[in-house]
Amino acid sequence: MEPKHDLPSWPEAAPRLVAVAAGREMADLVIRGGRWVNVHSREVLDGHDIAVAAGRIAFVGPSAAHCTGPGTEVIEAAGRYMIPGLCDGHMHVESGMLTPAEFAAAVIPHGTTTMFADPHEIANVLGLAGVRMMHDEALMQPVNLFMQMPSCAPSAPGLETTGFAISAADVAEAMTWPGIVGLGEMMNFPGVIAGDPQMLAEIAATQRAGKTVGGHYASPDLGLPFAAYVAGGPADDHEGTVEADAVARVRQGMRAMLRLGSAWYDVERQITAITERGLDPRNFILCTDDCHSGTLVDEGHMNRVVRHAIACGCDPLVALQMATINTATHFGMERELGSLTPGRRADVILTPDLRTLPVEHVIARGRTVARDGRLLVDCPHYDWPAAARATVRLGKRLGAGDFAIAAPEGANSVTARVIGVVENQAPTRALTAELAVTDGRVEPDEGQDVAQIALVERHRATGGVVNGFVSGFGYRGRMAMASTVAHDSHHMIVVGTDRAMMAAAANRLGEIGGGITVWKDGAELAVVPLPIAGLMSDSPAAEVAAQAGAMMRAMAECGCTLNNAYMQHSLLALVVIPELRISDLGLVDVTRFELTGLFQ
Incomplete structure (x- = not known):
């Protein structure tokens, strides 16, 4: 399916824009009597009009009467602030458990009109073909949804x-697609540091195409390894968690992306680089990274991040720059979007207050797309093929025995390595625990908050199950939770205290083609079907959010008290963020980037 394009380029629109600005032709739309928030000069200018033609801004000034005719649509700003549509500098559509169309439908009422998304989740499941599906649906939307090539x-x-592997040739091909704006986060930072030929070839293909290389340096070491990573070419990074991380990145010419997602709260500890140290904010960008559907429906999207940055002491105009023009500039699109100035896409928000940022009216490409929290446009769907809906292949029906952990011969207890969940952060801790042995099997320990974790292979029907232990969820009683969202390889993660229920939860997801399920005392408490690649639903965001809400309540019923614990669950196989993770090959020590044994 070929994507639709309904916005003329600036050169194509220029004759009309010039004629409207000069008053020779009348504008399609005029937003009248607003307070112009100029993110180029960091000013608020009262009593201004914005004139729009062909979906782009033709004129901004104290009066657009000269280009307002009988056929011109007029929107009365009535003294409200006119701010650029918000931009998310780094995010994953799949983390919303929604397709690009439904994600767009969820965030448009919150004022997000531009997203730079890395679809590496679907790339792990469906390869380059899956990326193309995401790309094509993205370009069908009424707002700007750009893709980075994973x-x-x-x-x-x-x-x-993984289900598929991405090659340098794949990257080079994707750079020719119209909606690809760069390379997705370069997570293999050890590979870049070591000069891995494939990683450097992917970066080179992106740079030759004149596009932006996304970074992902998930290490606290800001010495020579960080220097080597920057030298390799990544241009931004969102993995910082403390002020020193943000400072180091901007000093080395990177953009520091500060994220507030459903579970990541990394803005407050880094924004002090601006608010207290006084660093130039031009190289700081706000983003979400991962937001699930419940957050999008109940709390917001980039408007939530901007409000949070302001609450952390950031000047509102600086926070807006970090969510508009800074982002556009980083991706080489400053002349296309990110500000309310001539030639740019007419993406405008009307709000009565810059601090609390209520989004009353959203305009994208010169037409009203949302008002007072209500979506007013269609977000077209891609025709997802059957192959994208049949991706959970277990190879066999699993039983409790597949989740049994055999103890060393003759052992009455063992010292086991345990993945330690850290609330509101992506890193885990490498813990140990003394665990009892019963009938030759190592048992979880509720008293120590140690549950079992298993990674079930689901791409090639091998029937493989890797078992381990995890701490931090606080689960009690007999329960299990399974998810085919398992960053980044997206096998199946099962966490539980009862082996039979772990098997039941895994089999359930095999039956429905993927998603999330929570079980307690032998019965299913909640399920979120995610039939597309086992990652996404093409149902409306409110429906998925309701299912996700029931899932979160079910986790709490099983004893979990963590904030947005589902995000923590889904990241337990992310083998590029320290300290300890699980994969289909075994436990992974991410401080050394090597496999390690379950028992010490």
Whole structure:
């Protein structure tokens, strides 16, 4: 399916824009009597009009009367602030558990009109063909949804097996597609540091295409390894968690992306680089990274991030720059979007307050797309093929025995390595625990908050199950939770205290083609079907959010008290973020980037 294009380029629209600005022709739309938030000069200018033609801004000034005719649509700003549509500098559509169309439908009422998305989740499941499906649906939307070509599938070669692998040739091909704006986050930072030929070839293909290389440096080491990574070419990074991370990145010419997602709260500890140290904010960008559907429906999207940055002490105009013009400039699109100035796409928000940022009216490409929280346009769907809906292949029906962990011969107890969940952060801790042995099997320990974790292979029907232990969820009683969202290889993660229920949860997801399920005392408490690649639903966001809400309540019923614990669950196989993870090949020590044994 070929994507639709309904917006003329600036050169194509220029004759009309010039004629409207000069008053020789009348504008299609005039937004009248607003307070112009100019993110180029960091000013608020009262009593201004914006004139729009062919979906682009033709004129901004104290009066657009000279180009307002009988056929011109007039929107009365009535003294409200006119701000650029918000831009998300780094995010994953799949994390919303929604397709691009439904994700767009969810965030448009919140004022997000531009997204730079890395579809590396679907790349791990369906390869380049899946990326193309995401790309094509993205270009069908009434707002700007750009894709980055995923760089790392697998994210750590030799430590996990994915459904498909991305090659440098794939990257080079994708750079020719109209909606690809760069290379997705380069997660294989050890590969870049070591001069891995494939990683450097992917970066080179992106740079030759004149596009932006996304970064992902998930290490606290800001010494020579960080210097080597920057030298390799990544232009931004969103993995910082403390002020020193943000400072180091901008000093080395990168953009520091500060994220507030459903579970990542990394803005407050880094924005002090601006608010207290006084660093130039031009190289700081706000993003979400991962937001699930419940957050999008109940709390917002980039408007939520901007409000949070302001609450952390950031000047509202600086926060807006970090969510508009800074982002556009980073991706080489400053002349296309990110500000309310001539020639740019007419993406405008009307709001009565810059601090609390209520989004009352959203205009994208010169037409009203949402008002007072209500979506007013269609977000077209791609015709997802059957192959994208049949991706959970277990190879056999699983039983409790597949989740049994055999103890070393003759052992009465063992010292086991345990993945330690850290609330609101992506890194885990490498813990140990003394665990009892019963009938030759190592048992989880509710008293120590140690549950079992298993990674079930689901791409090639091998029937493989890798077992381990995890701590931090607080689960009690007999329960299990399974998900085919398992960053980044997206096998199946099962966490539980009862082996039979772990098997039941895994089999359930095999039956429905993927998603999330929570079980307690032998019965299913909640399910979120995600039939597309086992990652996404093409149902409306509110429906998926309701299912996700029931899932979160079910986790709480099983004893979990973590904030947005589902995000923590889904990242337990992310073998590029320290310290300890699980993959289809075994436990992974991410401080050394090597497989390690379950028992010490």
